[in-house]
Every structure is written in structure tokens, then in C-alpha cells.
Amino acid sequence: MSTPYTWLHIGLGSFHRAHQAWYFNQLMRNGDHSWQIAAGNIRNDSEATIETLQRQHGEYVLETVTPRGHRHHELIKSIKKLIPWQADLAPLISCGAEPNTKVIAFTVTESGYYLDTEFNLQINNPDIKQDLQGGNQTIYGTISKILEQRIEQQAGPVTLLSCDNVRHNGQRFRDGLIEFLNLTHNAKVLGWLADNVSFPNSMVDRITPKPEPNLTDRVLDKTGVHDGAPVMGESFIQWVLEDNFIAGRPKLEEVGVELVASVDPYEEAKIRILNVSHAGIAWTGALIGQKYIHESTQTGFIREIVYKYITRDVIPCLSQHQNDIDFYQYRDVVLDRFTNEHIKDTIQRVSGDGFSKIPAMITPTLVESYAQGRVPKATASLPAIFYVFMQEWHIGRLAFDYYDGILDSASVHQMYEADDPIHLYASNQSLFGELAQKPEFEALLRNRIEAVYALLS
Template sequence: MSSRQENIWMHIGAGSFHRAHQAYYLHLLRQSGEKDWSIALGNIRDDASSLLETLQEQDGRYVLETVSPDGERDYTEITSIRKILPWDKDISSLVKQGCDPQTRIISFTVTEGGYYLDTQHRLNPQQPDIKADLSGEITTIYGALARILEARRKTINEPITLLSCDNVRHNGERFRNGFLSFLELINHQDLLEWVRNKTTSPNTMVDRITPRPTPDIAERVKQATGITDKAPVMGESFIQWVIENTFINGRPPLEKVGVEVVESVQPWEEAKIRVLNAPHSCIAWAGTLIGKNFIHESVKVNSIHKMAWNYVTEDVIPCLNPSPLNLEQYRDVVLYRFSNPYIKDTNQRVAADGLSKTPGFITPTLIETYKRGQTPQATTVLPALFFIFLQRWHKNALPYPYEDGILHPDEMHKILSEADPLQKFATDPALFGSVAQNPQFVDLLRNTVKNLENWLQNPDQPWSGK
């Protein structure tokens, strides 16, 4: 467990990604001899209590299995999580840890939907979870941090860094704007000014494909290491983290273990969101529609591979150039990573949260391609796939439950029951921003959906997009 001399980095979000990514980097740093920092791990909601209890039994230790596309497996026992914060409805352990002067960073992984932002990147106060927190509950990162930081302000009054580790463009800025808006809505002026003056929110770019753990991981861990682990986690061998150097109260020297600490993450995050995250969703939706279970199976279907390749090549690369990255090479590396048969990343996991991913990952390329005077034919395939995917969900014809943090099932069922649901979908500004007002886009989406429905009759046929 944590010693008083250690600086504490409190993380909110006890999911696999944090344990395979941020905790892994800090483990490497501690193994190198830099043991001034450790992690205290907790959760906002009661959906990870059993995991936290298991980690408590294991003193925060667990094994990370990584695997390359060539099948090379490696095993690391992660020891950077030195304190487990048990859940209760008042998040009392998180509040207490947040008031510890040794706690200098609060990081979080709440997924794209957990920021509740509209297409203008503003907090959406109509979301039920936000409404709940505005009334004093603790359901979102905003309500949680308001509770934690108000206690910190009143007790130790020490500055702290708030570190977003999610796939949201300009995640630090967007989170911060959402949080400040939340504090304005609850009319907490003292805390609002304190957050403005006593916190920073660096932008970050995070990358490592991390599927949901399956039971066979523990068996391989036991065989390879001799460790009986009830909470192992798995990830691909590739890993990357880029962080802006705007910490307000110290930070671990993560650059010593390969983290890129930079002035601006924008080129990296734009490339990652558009070249990796958006095609990932494209492949998951398309693969699901033709009966595939896994990402690696789906990307090996020539027509699906072509959809993803066309989207990046025809629309994304022209939008992002000039870039300090070799975007063509990055595209090819990404698609190779998706083909990893050993990760067994499910289409179900990657297909989730499409209502947040569409405006965040896809719509900017639609808007910018039109601004360049071009027709975003290749990009429109992605929302067209998502529309067909939602139609399957509406008919209860998906092979798995669809998970979406901002989905209101009754409202979506009503839309999809209309005489022309595509018109409603295509003209929704929450999904498509300014493009929703463009009748050319509606026609393009309608034609693309028809082309995809024809393709679904014979997925082995070559994909031309027309």
C-alpha cells in the first residue's frame, strides 16, 4: 500500500484501458527506480466494485498480457496501483483521497460519452445524468469532481492537475469547458474561480487497443508466470501516450519511459481520432452487419478493409495535410494492428457509443471535406453503416446488446419508426453539426445507405462506394 512519502496520482475509472495504459507506464517508471509516484484507483459508479474488491485482495497487483499481431505474448505484473478506493454512493474514499496534499493529479477514463458534449463541444444540460448531478447526485465526472474539489478547496486548498485520458479531441480543453459550465449551472462561484485558478487540464492522446478481459487470460497468465490472478488485463503490444506539459503541481517524469511530453498534442490527436478511432468504428459496424464477431475477422474482409482505407485515403489525409506525421504509413500501421487475431477485440466493444463517436470522430471530416469543395463520399460510408446498425438495433436484430452512454431508447425507437427515419437522422445537428443543414449530404447519405444495403446482400463483392 501507498507510503506517505509518495506523490499520489488518483485515477477515476477502474476499467481495462487505464490498467493497460497509464498504470503500465507508471509501473515502468517505478521499475526504473523512480518510485516517487503511485496510483490510487477508484470509480464513480458501482459497476466496478467487484473488480476493486479483487484488486484490494491482490494489493493492487495484476498481470498485463500483451500480444503482437505475430502472436508474441509478454507478461508484466503491474505494481503501480498502490491504493484501492472502495466505492460508496457518496464517493467518500475519492473525496478523502482528493483532500490528501500528496494527491497532485486526478486522471480519468470515462469514455467519449462520459463528457456529455454536443456537436459544438458544449455541455448538454438536458442529458439525464447531467440533470441528476445538477440536483446533487454523483453520476458523472462533473458531479464527482465538484464534490472532490470542493472538499479540497475547503481543506488543503492545494492546486491539482485534472487529466483526461479519453478519445475526445482536445480532451483537456473540452472536459474543462464542460466542467466550468457545470459549475456555472449549479451556481458554485467560489469553486468555479478555484478551479480556474488552482487546476490545469492538459490535452492528451492515448493509444492502446485493450479488449475486455476474457476467462482464458487468467489461464495463460497462470501458465506463463505461475501467478494466480483474478483480475488480469490484456492489450496489444503497441502503446503510445502524448501529453501537453501543463501540469500545475508536479508530475512523474514519464518521458523517461517513452511518453511524449509536448507543447501541443493536436497533430497526434487528430491523426489518432480520424485515422484510428473512426475506422475502428467503421469496421465494427460493418463487421457486425455481416455476422462477424471480432475486429480482426472484420478487417480481413476485403470490402470492409477497402471502406476503411478509402475513408482515410480519400478524405482524412487531404484534411490533415500538412502533418508532421507520415499519414499513409500511420494508416497502414493502424489497419495492420486491427488485423491482430490474438487480441480478439470484439465488434460489440468497438461499436459502442456511436452517438458520441459520430460527431466526435466522423463529422469534422464531413465538414472539412465539403469546405474543400469535395464530396465526402468515402466518409459518408461511416454514418451510413451506423444508420443501418441502428435500424438493426431498432428491430432487435443485433447479435449483442448495444451500449451507448447517451442513447435514449424510447426517443431513438420513435425516430426509427417514422416514415423517413433517414431524413431525421441525417438532419440531426447533434450528430452532424452544420452538415445537417446541407441537403446534398442527406441525398449522399441516402444513396450510400442504398449502396450498403446492396453490398450486404453479397459482402464478398468488391466495394467501390458507388
């Protein structure tokens, strides 16, 4: 039997293990062993999981559950190589540079792309600064080192595949990487990219919460497997890929992956309808002391906020460009998925990275609504809720630690301590782009923030 090709995944977290690894497991169950997953991390924050998986030979149990509580357990065996972390990432870089590695995919979250509202690198970010000096704290520094080694070792072409909730994620990563290579004067890699690297866009979808404390016991009870690193997710799963793989790919279409010429309509629907609503529900739920997404989705006024956002603003925007997706049906399916009380998806998990989500996911609907001659009152409610959410963070009243990969704590505290914090917020170009200089947008945002205060009083 020939040696299988390697699909290297950077970002070995619960989502990858519940999503991409599941599809590869289906291929293996069908008798296709022509590809295998190798996986590792840029950051040293999951080594305990990797060590556990190593003891289990990479195998673990995936539990999925429907909104009605039907559970299914499956042993996943598709991750064949677990790459230990070390500070210089030498094992990860070495794997990426092997000739047999044909695809390098990654999930680094929205904030892991370090892009501003104009999709340029945030060159003043400390992580980017470090990588511009030769570090490997970000996906850009890491991938550039992998490509340098591939060139030296004549390893051949490779596909770089973003699997994050970033609009046009392949294109955005490509542009960010090229900017990074220009800033580091890396002419060798820049010259090699055009003929040797492809950057497909993709859309991934499966809600994957932090595993419950009793998941290990439940897996043992249901399967008899002693698993120290099980994962759980909803039963729904979707993966849409632009069919643009320069060095070959697995036959993923045989296990339900949608290979398409353009991912655009799928990712727009998912980002604006699912991801934004998810965040809005989390921010609002946090303000009334709730802990789980299903609680907040089942809270009437919270569901109404996101329902109006989707129906009044998002669907009119999306319908201008795409007519063969039933956005109303998609809205209803998404909101039903959010009511899944059995996965216990936490508000803390979903609320993160707001300073990346607003410019990337919410501001486009604001801009397009104005362009269509419509005041986006429903959409403006979401950054208004986030303003109040962060105000609670500012005064230390959030019930959990808020995570945001690009949070500038000092600047946010300074904003709320100013005479007119709403003005500073509304005029923040990094968040709102061209709207930051428009008095009518500031007036709308003030109105929506006042409405949030009134709702919570």
C-alpha cells in the same frame, strides 16, 4: 524516504491497468517511487475486480501480444491504493481532496463528457440533471465536489487530466466543468480554478479488449501467478501529454511518454484514423454476423471502406494542418494492428457509443471535406453504415446488446418508425451539426445508405 505523491485515476478499468499503470510500473522498475496510483470508480460496475485486486495487494499480470502472436507477461505493481465504491463517493472524493494528490486523471469514455456538437453540456441528460441537483453520477459532479473539499482543506493546486478519446479533451472537459459550475452557481470553485487547476490535453493509445475467459489459466501456465484479475492488450502503446501540470508530475518522459507543447496533431491522427476506422469496422462486421475486429479487418470489402475513408478524405484534411506526420504509414500501422487475431477484440466492445462518435469524430471530416470543395463520399459511408447498424438494433436483429451512454432508445425507435427515417437521421443537428440543414448532405447520405443495403444484399 518521503511520502510519494498521489496520481488519482477515476475509471479503474482494463484500459487504465494496461496503459497508464504500465508506464508507472516502468518508473518503479527504474527505481523511481516518487509517485503512486490511487484508483476508483464513479459507477458501481467494477467492484468485483476491485475486491479481487485488493486481495492481491493491487498487483496483477498484464499480457501483451503482437499481431504475429508473440506474448509477453509482466507483473504490474503500480496501483497502490484501491478505493471502494459507495453511493456518495466519499472515499474517492476524500482521496482527490488530499494535499498529496497532485494529479486527478480519468477515463470515462466519450459519452461520459455529455457534450453536444457545439461542445455544450447536454443539460437534459438524466445524469447531468441529477448532478446539477447535487449528485455525483458524472465526472462533473464528482470533480466539483473534490475541488470544493480541496478549497476547504487548503489542499493546493491540482491537475485534471482527461485520458479519453475526445478531441482537445482537456479543453473540452474544462469548458464542460465551467458550464456545470455556472449552472450550479458555484462561484467559490469557479473563482479558484484559474490559479489552481490545469487541464492538459492528452492522447492515449493501446487496444485493450475484454480479457479472454482463458486468460487466467494462460497467465498461470506462463508465469506461475494465480491472478484473479489479469488484463491483456496489444503490444503497441503510446501516450502523448501536453506538458501543463500545475502541481508537478512524474518523470514520464523517462519511460516513453511524449511530453509536448501541443497534442493536436497526434490526437487528430488517432481519432480520425484509428478510432473512426475501428468503429466503422465494428459496425460493418456486425451487419454480416462477425464477432471479432480482426475478422472484419481481414474482410476485403470492409477494409476497403475504411482504407478509402482514410486515404480519400482524412489524409487530405489532416495534411492541411500537419506535414511532419506520415499519415500513410500511420494508416498502414493502424490497419495492421486491427488484424491482431490474438487479442480477440470484440465487435460488441468497439461498436459502442456511436451517437457520441459521429459528432465528435466523423462529422469534422465531413465538414472540412466540403469546405475543401470535395464531396466526402468515403466518409459518409460510415454514418450510413451506422444507420443500418442501428436499424438492425431497432428491429432486434443485432447479435449482442449495444451500449451507448447517451442513447435515447425511444427517440431512435420513433425515428425508424417514421415515414422518412433517413430524412430525420440526416437532419439531426446533434449528429451532423451544420450539415443537418444541407440538402446535398442528405442526398449524399441517402446514396450511401442505399449502397450499404446493396452491399449487404
